[in-house]
Amino acid sequence: xxxxxxxxxxxxxxxxxxxxxxxxxxxxxxxxxxxxxxxxxxxxxxxxxxxxxxxxxxxxxxxxxxxxxxxxxxxxxxxxxxxxxxxxxxxxxxxxxxxxxxxxxxxxxxxxxxxxxxxxxxxxxxxxxxxxxxxxxxxxxxxxxxxxxxxxxxxxxxxxxxxxxxxxxxxxxxxxxxxxxxxxxxxxxxxxxxxxxxxxxxxxxxxxxxxxxxxxxxxxxxxxxxxxxxxxxxxxxxxx
Ligand code: DGL
Numbered sequence: 563x564x565x566x567x568x569x570x571x572x573x574x575x576x577x578x579x580x581x582x583x584x585x586x587x588x589x590x591x592x593x594x595x596x597x598x599x600x601x602x603x604x605x606x607x608x609x610x611x612x613x614x615x616x617x618x619x620x621x622x623x624x625x626x627x628x629x630x631x632x633x634x635x636x637x638x639x640x641x642x643x644x645x646x647x648x649x650x651x652x653x654x655x656x657x658x659x660x661x662x663x664x665x666x667x668x669x670x671x672x673x674x675x676x677x678x679x680x681x682x683x684x685x686x687x688x689x690x691x692x693x694x695x696x697x698x699x700x701x702x703x704x705x706x707x708x709x710x711x712x713x714x715x716x717x718x719x720x721x722x723x724x725x726x727x728x729x730x731x732x733x734x735x736x737x738x739x740x741x742x743x744x745x746x747x748x749x750x751x752x753x754x755x756x757x758x759x760x761x762x763x764x765x766x767x768x769x770x771x772x773x774x775x776x777x778x779x780x781x782x783x784x785x786x787x788x789x790x791x792x793x794x795x796x797x798x799x800x801x802x
Contacts, residue, residue, distance in 0.1 A: 564626070564628075564784075565626055565627060565628030565629075565782065565784070566590070566591040566592065566593050566625065566626055566627050566628065566784075567583070567587070567590050567591070567592050567593070567627065567628070567629050567630075567631065567773065568592075568593045568595065568622030568623075568625065568627035568629070568630040568631065569583070569592060569593070569594045569595070569630075569631040569633045570594070570595040570596075570597060570615075570618045570622065570630070570631075570632065570633060570634070570637075571595075571596065571597065571633040571634040571637075571744055572597050572598070572600055572601040572602060572603040572604075572634055572636070572637070572709070572713070573596055573597065573598040573601045573709075573713040573745070574596060574598070574712070574713060574745065574748065575633065575634060575709065575712070575713075575743060575744030575745035575746075575748070576594065576596070576631075576633025576634060576744050577594070577596075577748075578633075578744050578745075578747040578748065578764065578766050579631060579633040579657065579744060579765075579766045579769050579770065580592065580594055580633070580790070581766065582766040582767055582769070582770035583631070583769075583770045583773060584788065584790070585770070586770050586771070586774055587770075587773065587774060587777070587784075587788075588788050589783065589784050589785050589786055589787075589788060590777075590783075590784045590786065590788060591784060591786050591788070591789045591790075591791075592788075592789070592790045592791070593622060593625050593627060593790075593791045593792075593793065594790060594791070594792050594793070595618050595621065595622060595793045595794075595795075596792065596793070596794040596795070597614065597618060597794075597795045598713060598794055598795060598796050599794075599795035599796050600614050600795060601709065601710055601713045602677065602707075602709045602710045602713070603634060603636040603637055603677070603679070603709075604636045604676075604677020604678055604679045604680060604706075604709055604743065605677070605678060605679070605706065606679070608640055611636070611637065611640055611641065611679075612640070612641050612644065615632075615637050615641045615645070616641075616645070616648075619645060619649060619652075621793075623649070623652065627652070628652075628653065628782050629652070629653040629654075629655065629773065629776060629777065629782070630652055630653070630654050630655075631654075631655045631656075631657075631769065631773060632645075632654060632655070632656045632657060633657055633744055633769070634657060634743075634744055635657050635658060635659055635676060635677070635680045635742050635743055635744065635765070636676075636677045636679045636680050636743070637656075638656030638657050638658055638685075639658065639679070639680050639683040639684075639685040639686065640679060640683065642654055642656040653776050653780060653782075655769060655772050655773050655776060656769075657744060657765050657769050658685060658686075658689060658742075658765065659674055659676055659680065659686060659689065659740050659741075659742030659765065660740050660741075660742075660763045660764060660765045660768060661674060661686070661689040661690060661693055661694075661700070661740055661742075662689060662692075662693045663763060663768065664738050664740050664763050665693035665694055665695065665698060666693070667738070667761075667763075668695075668698075669698070669737040669738035669761070670697060670698055670699065670737055671698075671699050671701070671734060671735055671736050671737050671738075672698060672699065672700045672701070672736075672737065672738050672739075672740060673700075673701045673703055673728075673731060673736050673738070673739045673740070673757075673760070674686070674700060674701065674702050674703065674739075674740040674742050675703045675705050675708075675727070675739060675740065675741060675742055675743065675746060675753075676702075676703075676704070676705065676740075676742030676743050677704070677705065677706075677708075677709055677742075677743050678704045678705075678706050680742055680743065681702050681703070681704040681742075682704070686702070686742075701731065701734075701736075703727050703728070703731075705723065705727050705743070705746075707719070707723055708720070708723050708724075708727070708743070708745070708746070709743055709745040709746075711723060712745040712746070712748055712749055713745065720749055720752055721752060724749075724752055724753060724755075724756050725756060728753070728756045728757055729756070731757060732756070732757060735759070736757055736759070736760045737759075737760065737761065738760055738761045738762075738763055739753065739757065739760045739761070739762050739763070740763050740764075741753075741762055741763065741764040741765075742765075744764075744765070744766070746764070747762075747764045747766065750762050
């Protein structure tokens with residue numbers, strides 16, 4: 563089947579998902595759109611975010627994408643339902659905080675780190691309501707500014723923010739931390755320096771498996787030599 567797999571994020575975070583996709587889909591052609599110009603998505607209002615995301619989706623459709631991976635929790639929880647309605651012939655695979663696998667693994671004290679928009683979203687509440695067992699505690703930590711500090715590689719700010727958000731949990735025996743923003747797996751080492759005993763759980767493997775499942779289900783596997791094409795909004799502006 564012809565057609566490419568489009569992936570986008572507000573910057574470098576979605577690369578953590580692209581890495582998994584590359585491993586399990588060796589015969590696909592990927593297009594990665596890195597929207598660094600509009601980072602952070604996690605602090606935008608719904609209308610502006612939807613406008614930005616729609617432009618990227620149209621760009622990827624014009625580049626012949628058969629499936630689009632929203633490699634961003636924030637854009638998924640805010641825009642995916644509407645996108646599926648508008649572009650009903652495109653297959654979308656989204657990314658949500660890995661609350662379900664963390665609950666299924668029976669961790670008792672689970673901390674969820676995500677952008678302010680993701681933390682406040684109905685989707686996050688739904689994931690907790692449908693997966694949390696009575697004995698489990700879930701602590702939501704809204705990490706304003708962290709994704710942008712990672713995007714701009716500001717190491718001093720990253721460390722300062724991690725201490726601000728996590729220090730008060732250091733004595734609480736946190737068993738697992740759900741990395742509910744695709745930028746956060748890029749700073750696993752720094753997170754573990756603040757809470758060394760926690761297991762870190764991200765969504766990348768789950769998203770990659772779902773993409774493979776959708777290709778199988780719709781019989782649209784590619785048979786190419788794997789290629790990856792990168793676009794960035796810093797060079798190609800499609801949002802104005
Ligand atoms: N990487 C994105 C996420 O998974 C968004 C980061 C941002 O732009 O705020 O939520």
